Amino acid sequence: MSTTNLNSEQEYKNYIKSQDLSVIHFYASWADQCSQINDVIEEMSKLAEYQGVRFAKIEAEKIPDVSLKAGISAVPTVVLTRNNTIVDRIDGANPAAITEKIKRQLLTNKDSISFDTCKPKEKLEERLKKLINQAPCMLFMKGSPTTPRCGFSRTIVSILDSCKTDYQTFDILQDNDVREGLKKFSDWPTYPQLYVNGELIGGLDIVKEMNESGELERMLPKKS
Numbered sequence: 001m002s003t004t005n006l007n008s009e010q011e012y013k014n015y016i017k018s019q020d021l022s023v024i025h026f027y028a029s030w031a032d033q034c035s036q037i038n039d040v041i042e043e044m045s046k047l048a049e050y051q052g053v054r055f056a057k058i059e060a061e062k063i064p065d066v067s068l069k070a071g072i073s074a075v076p077t078v079v080l081t082r083n084n085t086i087v088d089r090i091d092g093a094n095p096a097a098i099t100e101k102i103k104r105q106l107l108t109n110k111d112s113i114s115f116d117t118c119k120p121k122e123k124l125e126e127r128l129k130k131l132i133n134q135a136p137c138m139l140f141m142k143g144s145p146t147t148p149r150c151g152f153s154r155t156i157v158s159i160l161d162s163c164k165t166d167y168q169t170f171d172i173l174q175d176n177d178v179r180e181g182l183k184k185f186s187d188w189p190t191y192p193q194l195y196v197n198g199e200l201i202g203g204l205d206i207v208k209e210m211n212e213s214g215e216l217e218r219m220l221p222k223k224s
Contacts, residue, residue: 011147
C-alpha cells in the first residue's frame, strides 16, 4: 500500500476516523527534511510488518486549519491517529522515533481487549444484510466519496451527487470479509455496487444506463 495524499480538510477528517493506526506526515515542499521523511514513510508502507498501518501525507501550509487543529508548529511533524484521536506525534526529522512509536502503538493495540472482541462473532450474512439496509441508498465502493480509490467508484459517486442523492457508503477496501462476502451474497463479482431499499441495482454500467434513461433519478432518495 502506498502513501495517501490528503488534499483537503474533509479528506483528513475522513482519514482519521479509521480504527486502524494512521501515520500522517505534515510536510512542506520546500523543506529538505520533509523529503527525507516522505521517503521513509513511503518505504515503511511497503513493508509487511506495517501491513495494518495506513500512511499519508498532507502539505501543512496549504491546509492551515487542519495544521492548526493538529497542533503543527513546524515541519516535518508526524502524527499517529486512531478513531479520530491523535495518539502520538514525532516533531522533527527522526525516522527512528517514528519506527519506535508505531511499533509501540501496534503492541498496545494488540494487547488491549475491547468490549467488541468479547462478543460472539456476528455471522457474516447477517452483517451484510444490516449493512445493505443501513440506509435507503447504500453504495459499496473503493474509498470514500471525497477520496475514491478507483475510477469506477469516482464516476458512480459523481452520478449520485448530480442527482442530489441522500446516500451512505461503505469502503470495501477497509474490510476484506465484507469485500469478498458481498460478492457471493449479491452474486455480483465487481465493485462498486449500489443498493436501494435493500435491493441490488447493479454496478457502474447499469447505473449509467439507468441515469441516461431517467429511471435512476426517480428511484433515488433525495437530500432534504
